[in-house]
Amino acid sequence: MPTHYDTLSIGSGEAGKLICWTRSKTLGVKTAVIEYKWIGGSCPNIACLPSKNLLFSASIVYTAQKYTQSGLLKISEPVEVNMQAVRERKREMVKGLIEMHESVFTGSGSELILGLGGLVDAHTVEVSCHDGSTRILTADNIVLCTGSRALIPPIPGLAASNLLTHTELLELDVVPEHLVILGAGYIGIEFAQAMRRLGAQVTVLERGPRILKSVDEDVTFALQEILESEGVKFETMIGLEKVEGQSGTSVTLSGKKNGKPYSVTASHLLVAGGRVPNTDHAGLKEAGIELTERGHVKVNEYLQTNLPNVFAVGGCSGNSQSTHMGRDDFRIVSQYLLKPNSPPRSILSREVPSTLYTSPELAHVGLTELAAKASHTPYRLAKLPMTAFLRSRTMDATSGFAKVLISATDDTILGYTVLGPSAGEMLPVVQLAMAEGLSYQKIEDLVITHPSMNEGLGSLFEKVPPRE
Ligand SMILES: Cc1cc2nc3c(=O)[nH]c(=O)nc-3n(C[C@H](O)[C@H](O)[C@H](O)COP(=O)(O)OP(=O)(O)OC[C@H]3O[C@@H](n4cnc5c(N)ncnc54)[C@H](O)[C@@H]3O)c2cc1C
Ligand SMILES: NC(=O)c1ccc[n+]([C@@H]2O[C@H](COP(=O)([O-])OP(=O)(O)OC[C@H]3O[C@@H](n4cnc5c(N)ncnc54)[C@H](O)[C@@H]3O)[C@@H](O)[C@H]2O)c1
Secondary structure (H helix, E strand, O other), X not given: OOEEEEEEEEOOOHHHHHHHHHHHHHHOOOEEEEEOOOOOOHHHHHOHHHHHHHHHHHHHHHHHHHHHHOOOOOOOOOOOOOHHHHHHHHHXXXXXXXXXXXXXXXXXXXXXXXXXXXXXXXXXXXXXEOOOOEEEEEEEEEEEOOOEEEOOOOOOOOOOOOOEOHHHHOOOOOOOOEEEEEOOOHHHHHXXXXXXXXXXXXXXXXXXXXOOOOOOHHHHHHHHHHHHHOOOEEEOOEEEEEEEEEOOOEEEEEEEEOOEEEEEEEOEEEEOOOEEEOOOOOOOOOOOOOEOOOOOEOOOOOOEOOOOOEEEOHHHHXXXXXXXXXXXXXXXXXXXXXXXXXXXXXXXXXXXXXXXXOOOXXXXXXXXXXXXXXXXXXXXXXXXXXXHXXXXXXXXXOOOEEEEEEEOOOOEEEEEEEEEOOHHHHHHHHHHHHHOOOEOHHHHOOOOOOOOHHHHHHHHHHOOOOOO
C-alpha cells in the first residue's frame, strides 16, 4: 500500500525543504522530502556556503600576505597556504550544516527519505531508496525542487578532460599551479578570486565581450580592474573549439579570440559556463509535466505546473537562481496552499537582489542602467566613490563605488548598486525604501552611525540631481 502524505518534495533544496518543514510544524500534516545526494540541497553542501567558506580562507591568506609585506605583521616564515586544512575547515562546516538539517527534520516532523524520486502521476512518486527498496508514495501536493547542475558546453574534448565543476573544485586538497576557468559569471568570478588568493595562477575565459554581462559596464570594469590588480587574467571574446589533455595534469584549450588563433595550457580546468535544470531524470515528461525549450519546468505566477497540485521551485523552474529567491518561492507556494483563492504573493514584480561575494562585494537591487535604458525608463543618476564611504578607509578597501538610479518623475529609488566592502549588508535599507515606495530623502534624513558603511548613503543621495 502506498503511504499517503499532505506534501512531498522531490529534492531537498531551499524551497522544497522549507515548504515541508513549515507545513508539518505549523499544520501538523504529514510531509516528506526525498533527497538523492545532498541533504539540504546544493547551498550548504556544494554551492553558496562552501564557496563562501573557501573565499574566507582565501581572504585570510591574502590579508596575512598583504600585511606581512606592508610590515604590519612580523612573520618570519613566508605565509603559505595549507590546502588540506582549507578543505577540512569547509568539510567541518558542511558536516555541521547537515547535522543542523537532520535535527530540523526531526523537530518539524517532516520525513527525510534518502533515494531517487520519480514523478509517476499528479499524485504519485516512486522512490528508489538508498537501502535498495522501492517505495510508492502518494500526496495531495507535490513540489519539484530538483535544482540545476553545471552546464558542460559541447566543445570537442571537454567532457573527457577530467574537468572540475564547483563540486570537485571545492574538494581540492592542492592549490592548482594554473587554473583556467571557463565562464566569467558569478561562479567563475568568485572562484577566480578565491583560487588566485590561495596561490594559483588564474586565467578566466569568457566568450562575451565582458564579465558578468547583466551588470552595468562601469561596475564590471571596476571589478575587473580590482581582480586584475590581484593577478587574475581575463580573456574575453573567446570562441573555444577544442580541449586536449587532462585537468589535474595538463590541459590545453584552444580556439579563437577576436577571430585570431588562441590557446592556453593550464594544470586544472574549472567549467562555470552556466546551469542546466535537473528535469531530465525524474519522470517529469512521462508524468505529463510541461517543460520550456531550455528544459525548465513551465510554471505560472504561483509556481504551479500544468498539473495544478504539482509546483516547481528553485532552479528547476528557472525563476530563481539563488537561495534567497528559493526562500521566496517557499513563501509563494506555502501561502498559495493556504489561500488558493486569494494568494497573497506571486513571482510577478518581486525584487531580485544579488550579492557577489568577492572582496570587495558587489551588491545590486532593482534597475541597472542597462535595463533602464533598454526599457526607456527615465532616471536620475548619482554615483559616489568608495573613498567617500569613510569606513572603507579604515580597512584599506577604498576601491569601488556606489550608484543609485532615482525616478525622473518622483523621488522613488529605481535601482542601487554597491561595489565595496560589506556591500551585501548595505542592500536591505534601500530595498525596504523601494518596497515601500519611499522617497530617497527618507534614507538621507536618517541618523546613521559613524563610521558605518551605510553612513555613506547620505552623501550618495546628496548627489542626486534635482528633478527637471
Ligand atoms: C558554486 C555556487 C555558488 C553559489 N553561491 C550562491 C550564493 O552565494 N548565494 C545564493 O543565493 N545562491 C548561490 N548559488 C545558487 C544556489 O546554490 C541555488 O540557487 C540554491 O541552492 C537553490 O537551489 P535549488 O533549491 O533550486 O536546488 P538545489 O539546492 O540544487 O537542490 C536540489 C536537490 O535535489 C536533489 N535531487 C535532484 N533530483 C532528485 C531526484 N530525482 N530525487 C531526489 N533528489 C533529487 C539534488 O541532489 C539536490 O540536493 C550558488 C550556486 C553555485 C553552484
Ligand atoms: N553570489 C551568488 O549569489 C552566486 C554565486 C555563484 C553562483 N550563483 C548562481 O549560480 C548561477 C550559475 O552561475 P554561472 O556563473 O555558472 O553561470 P552564468 O550564466 O552566470 O555565467 C556563465 C558565463 O559563462 C560564459 N560562457 C558560457 N559558455 C562559454 C564558453 N563556451 N566559453 C567561454 N565562456 C562561456 C557565459 O557567457 C557567461 O558569462 C547564477 O545564476 C548565479 O545566480 C550565485
